[in-house]
Amino acid sequence: WLEIPISQATTKVLPGTWVFKVKRAPDGSFKKFKARYCVRGDLQEGDFETYAPVVQFSSVRLFLSRSLLLDWYTCSIYFSNAFIQAKLKDDTFIHLPRGFTSLSKEKTCLKLKKSLYGLAVAPRLWYEHLWDSLKKQGLVQSEYDKCLLYRKDLIVICYVDDLGVQAPKKEIVDEFISELKKDGLDLTVEGTFSEYLGIKYNKSHEDTIKMTQEGLIQKIIDTTEMEGCNTSPTPTTVEGLSSNEEGKAMTDPWNYRSVVGMMLYLSSNTRPDIAYAVSQVARFSHCPKQSHAEAVKMIVKYLAGTKSEGIIFKKPKTLKLECYVDADFAGLYNREAHDNPTCVKSRTGYIVSVGGCFILCKSQLQSTIALSTSEAEYGALSHAMRAVIPIRETLLEMISKVDMINSKLRNPFGSKDIISKFPTVIYEDNTSALALAVGQKVTSRTKHWCVKFHFFWSYINDDSNNTKCEKVETQKQKADYLTKGLPKITFMKCRHLNQGW
Numbered sequence: 001w002l003e004i005p006i007s008q009a010t011t012k013v014l015p016g017t018w019v020f021k022v023k024r025a026p027d028g029s030f031k032k033f034k035a036r037y038c039v040r041g042d043l044q045e046g047d048f049e050t051y052a053p054v055v056q057f058s059s060v061r062l063f064l065s066r067s068l069l070l071d072w073y074t075c076s077i078y079f080s081n082a083f084i085q086a087k088l089k090d091d092t093f094i095h096l097p098r099g100f101t102s103l104s105k106e107k108t109c110l111k112l113k114k115s116l117y118g119l120a121v122a123p124r125l126w127y128e129h130l131w132d133s134l135k136k137q138g139l140v141q142s143e144y145d146k147c148l149l150y151r152k153d154l155i156v157i158c159y160v161d162d163l164g165v166q167a168p169k170k171e172i173v174d175e176f177i178s179e180l181k182k183d184g185l186d187l188t189v190e191g192t193f194s195e196y197l198g199i200k201y202n203k204s205h206e207d208t209i210k211m212t213q214e215g216l217i218q219k220i221i222d223t224t225e226m227e228g229c230n231t232s233p234t235p236t237t238v239e240g241l242s243s244n245e246e247g248k249a250m251t252d253p254w255n256y257r258s259v260v261g262m263m264l265y266l267s268s269n270t271r272p273d274i275a276y277a278v279s280q281v282a283r284f285s286h287c288p289k290q291s292h293a294e295a296v297k298m299i300v301k302y303l304a305g306t307k308s309e310g311i312i313f314k315k316p317k318t319l320k321l322e323c324y325v326d327a328d329f330a331g332l333y334n335r336e337a338h339d340n341p342t343c344v345k346s347r348t349g350y351i352v353s354v355g356g357c358f359i360l361c362k363s364q365l366q367s368t369i370a371l372s373t374s375e376a377e378y379g380a381l382s383h384a385m386r387a388v389i390p391i392r393e394t395l396l397e398m399i400s401k402v403d404m405i406n407s408k409l410r411n412p413f414g415s416k417d418i419i420s421k422f423p424t425v426i427y428e429d430n431t432s433a434l435a436l437a438v439g440q441k442v443t444s445r446t447k448h449w450c451v452k453f454h455f456f457w458s459y460i461n462d463d464s465n466n467t468k469c470e471k472v473e474t475q476k477q478k479a480d481y482l483t484k485g486l487p488k489i490t491f492m493k494c495r496h497l498n499q500g501w
Contacts, residue, residue, distance in 0.1 A: 001094075001110040003102065009093040013109045015040050016094055016118065026200035028215030036081075037097050039118035052123035055147035055157045057269060058352075058360045058391055060196070063148070063157050063164055065357035066398065067193070068209065068315045071407045073170045074193040077177065079130075080186045082161035083122045086115040086129035123160070130158065133183045137176060140401070144394045150401040164196055168407050199269055200310075211270045212310035217303045220262050224254050224300050231305030232298055233492075236277035238485040242335045243342070247289040252297075256288040259296060266303075270310035272351060272361040273495045274299055276482050279363045312500030316355020319413065321395065321424040323388045324478035325350045327366075327380035329373040331484055344369050346376035349482025350384035351498060352391060358498065360387055363482040375449065377430035381437055381469070382453040384426065389459060392424050392467070424465070427472035437469045 006013060016039045023031045067074045079085065092112045102108045115122045134149060139156060142148040147158040153172055157164040167173045177189060194201055202210045221227055250256060260282050267275040277299050284292045328347040336343035342365070351361040362383075370376035399420050405411050413419050428434045436446060440457050460467055480486065481494040495501070 001112050003096075003104070003108050004111050005104070006093075006107045006109045009109055009111075010091055011093060012043065012045050013093045013095055014043055016097060016116075018098065019117075024215055026195050026198050026213055026215050028218045036117055039092075039094055039116050041118045041120045041122070044120050048120045048124075050120050050124050052127035052160075053146040054159045056145050058387075059142075059145045059148045059394065060157055060159075060164065061357065061359045062354065062391070062394060062398065063155060063166060064193075064201070064209065064313065065316060065354045065359070066155070067166050068207070068313060068357065069319065069355060070168070070404065070412070071206070072166045072168050073173060073407065074164065074166045075173060076190040076193050076196050077163040077165060077180075078188045078190055079161040079163075080188060082130075083115050083117050083119075083126045085184075085186060086122070086125035088112055088115055088121075088125070090121075092116075092119065126160070130185075133180055133185055134158075136183065137179055142394060142397055144390050144397065148394070150398065152401070152403055155398070155402055159197055162197060164193060166193075168403070168405055168409060197269075198265075207315035209313040210310060211313065212308060213266055213270050214307055216262060216266055217307045220259060220266070221300060221304055221307075223259055223262075224252070224297065226297065226300050226304065229297075229301055229304055232301035233305075233488045234486070235274045235299045235302040236280065236295065236485045237298070238487060240332045240335045240485070241280040241283075241292065241295050242332065243284060243337075243340070244289045244291045245337070247291050250288045250290050250293045252290075252293045256293065256296065257285045259300075260285055263296075263299060268361070271303075272311075272358065272498060273481060273491075274302065275361055275363040276347075276349065276484065277302075279365075283365075309501055310499070311358050313357045314500065316357060319355055319419060319422040321352070321354050321388070321392055321422065322356075323350055323352045323384050323424075323426045324472065325377075325381050325384045325426060325428050326477050326479035326483045327370075327373075327376040327430075328483040329370065329376040341369065346370045346379070347483045348380040348383050349479040350380065350387070351479050351482060352384075352387060353498075354391075354395065359391060361479075361482060361498075362387070374430060374432035374436075375446075377428065377433035378436055378446075378449065378453055381426065381428055381433055382456065385456040385459070388424065388426060388467075389456065392465075395422075396420055421466055424467040426467075426469045427477070428469055429472050429474050429477050431471070434469055434471055 016037055019036045019038050021034045023034050025031055093109050095109055096102060115125045138151050139149040149156040153167055154176060155166045165173050198216060200212045204210060263278045267278045281292055281295050326349045330344045331347050332343050345365045347365050349363045352359045366379055370379055399416055404413060404416060404419055459465055478497045481491055
């Protein structure tokens with residue numbers, strides 16, 4: 001910054017605040033103290049371009065499954081005080097931070113030379129600054145995820161100031177990091193890919209990685225003041241959770257939205273087993289009743305008994321993209337009031353994996369009311385295809401742009417032409433939905449689905465995509481625990497199929 005008389009400021013002089021924080025590891029252990037001065041960007045005047053992308057979590061898990069498949073060296077990089085490494089393009093003025101004193105006799109302010117946390121443009125400026133450096137290293141952006149970057153011998157994922165880097169040899173990564181430092185970036189190498197975005201990656205042996213978030217689970221337990229509580233074998237009851245409009249208002253002292261928000265992050269990353277339960281309680285964040293708080297506490301009891309668990313990634317034996325789709329038709333009927341349209345809405349659940357490695361899962365109520373079980377199931381299938389197709393295209397792009405060699409510089413899975421023909425299978429347990437997806441014969445009872453649900457037909461009809469829908473037995477339906485509450489034994493079987501424990 002440059003200290004100048006406040007009279008020379010050409011735009012609004014912005015106030016700021018000190019922010020103090022304890023940074024912790026994914027298991028909750030202490031790492032370091034952090035102090036940061038943040039500008040009140042909400043008081044900025046003007047119209048700014050502020051968009052800055054971050055990597056999708058499906059891309060992070062594709063990145064991880066690929067490292068297991070080919071045994072590539074992987075590490076994470078953290079950029080110290082990332083936002084202040086980017087230069088400001090427009091004049092910006094701030095008041096002197098509390099604790100600073102000026103030697104000048106007149107009132108002064110600071111003219112910023114570089115970006116600062118809190119500014120509306122700070123994330124965008126940092127993204128552009130980092131991208132300029134990565135582009136010099138020969139990296140190109142994925143067409144499907146702007147924060148997934150490729151080079152012939154390198155893959156990089158970027159989430160703001162955290163980078164995941166992967167290459168067949170450690171020397172390639174070391175050279176890449178050296179070039180970033182030469183370009184003026186201040187960074188810290190975290191070593192092996194042991195933690196990323198609050199997720200712990202524990203490599204038990206060469207072929208297995210266990211993903212956990214013990215620290216976040218402990219934070220949820222502490223927030224709800226349920227340390228030492230009795231545990232529950234399942235995260236929810238078999239009966240669906242209703243809005244209970246006439247019920248007693250929540251009396252617990254903890255913040256309902258805060259706890260549900262932490263649970264949502266947990267369920268989408270390492271704990272798909274609580275996705276259905278969390279989706280239920282998230283519906284009532286605007287006006288939680290005591291019954292909803294009790295449902296949250298049941299999830300906490302379940303997490304308390306399975307704190308050290310998560311998802312187990314085993315080395316894929318073959319490259320195969322799989323998606324299990326399920327739907328629960330009008331699951332809240334007789335649970336919600338009959339004049340409430342939600343009582344007849346169905347629920348979609350699907351889970352996607354590559355070579356058996358978890359990539360993505362979803363559990364949510366459908367936006368429209370299905371008139372039959374077939375429509376609910378087919379709607380869920382259509383919704384799942386919106387996730388499967390981009391994941392497949394990203395995987396194909398990854399195969400075409402990056403060498404498919406292992407750490408010994410050999411090609412264990414054949415040529416790129418052979419690998420790019422990997423199968424994609426969507427498993428559906430409803431015969432009518434499957435017949436419509438495969439046979440694609442529209443009848444008078446299904447023609448009203450056309451615009452919304454049939455978009456993926458051309459993709460399945462094209463033999464070059466090697467994509468098909470297949471029948472799966474209900475007992476082997478991996479997405480079952482994403483659509484409804486299950487009895488203990490059934491739930492545990494489904495959990496073992498997806499998460500390995």
